[in-house]
Amino acid sequence: RTRLQALLPGMAGAALVDTVCRRPGAIRFAPGWIELCQRADAADVRLRRAALDLDPGWIPWLGCVVRFRYE
Numbered sequence: 001r002t003r004l005q006a007l008l009p010g011m012a013g014a015a016l017v018d019t020v021c022r023r024p025g026a027i028r029f030a031p032g033w034i035e036l037c038q039r040a041d042a043a044d045v046r047l048r049r050a051a052l053d054l055d056p057g058w059i060p061w062l063g064c065v066v067r068f069r070y071e
Contacts, residue, residue: 037070
């Protein structure tokens with residue numbers, strides 16, 4: 001099993017991709033900064049439990065800060 005499948009047991013394939021990657025929201029870019037903004041009521045408890053929406057902060061290979069924000 002992949003690491004992502006281990007974090008979200010019972011999910012695989014398209015369902016896994018949809019749950020993790022195809023989320024409603026807006027992406028805001030600025031020099032050195034990327035922010036994913038989502039509505040608070042769109043938060044997915046499964047992703048929160050798996051800690052997949054924790055701010056990674058500075059990502060050296062990307063050269064910027066990445067943040068997740070709920071409004």
